[in-house]
Amino acid sequence: MIDANVRIRHVPAGVLDVAYYDLGPAGGEPVVLLHGFPYDVHSYADVAPLLVEAGFRVLVPYLRGHGPTRFLSADTPRSGQQGALGADLLAFLDALGLHEPILAGYDWGGRAAGVVATLHPDRIGGLVSAGGYLIQDIASANTPIDPDREAGFWYFWYFATARGRAGLERNRREIARVI
Incomplete structure (x- = not known):
């Protein structure tokens, strides 16, 4: 309140x-x-x-x-x-x-x-x-940007998967350095 x-x-x-x-x-x-x-x-x-x-x-x-x-x-x-x-x-x-x-x-x-x-x-x-x-x-919003920056957007999809969640739990620091 x-x-x-x-x-x-x-x-x-x-x-x-x-x-x-x-x-x-x-x-x-x-x-x-x-x-x-x-x-x-x-x-x-x-x-x-x-x-x-x-x-x-x-x-x-x-x-x-x-x-x-x-x-x-x-x-x-x-x-x-x-x-x-x-x-x-x-x-x-x-x-x-x-x-x-x-x-x-x-x-x-x-x-x-x-x-x-x-x-x-x-x-x-x-x-x-x-x-x-x-x-x-x-x-x-639907116009692609340069490939290096475009690839960075895929992490949204990755973390929405079971594999992405497991990868984040297992390799949190390493993944943070890549992204």
Whole structure:
């Protein structure tokens, strides 16, 4: 639980009714914390109080498909595409009148923050993005790259196999040097 004493709020934002926590002083510099998939707002249970203590207003929304955030219409297509995540975040910022918040996220949340920061840099005060999915050039995703770099991508498949897991257990240090 982020804070047992704070009620979850809701705001209509674009195609969603976004459920979110609003913590800290209303006049504090806003920080929007964005979780990844398949996690939720509780990923920030230890971080949010530290930011509040430092005087920030901390907003922690549930991303589409998570917790009590809901689509406003049953007819809205469900998508986890990077453009949809970015549009959701921008609509959330607009709905709350946030013009230059600091955005922080990881995984899907980092991707949403990255999309907004890239397409609307004037709308953010800062960006912290960690690991996982960043913005992808989907148009060129199927275009092969040079063979040495291309071969490195096969390790994803290798580690998804029983042989790959056994190889990693047996030769962890050696494999790490190769990749």
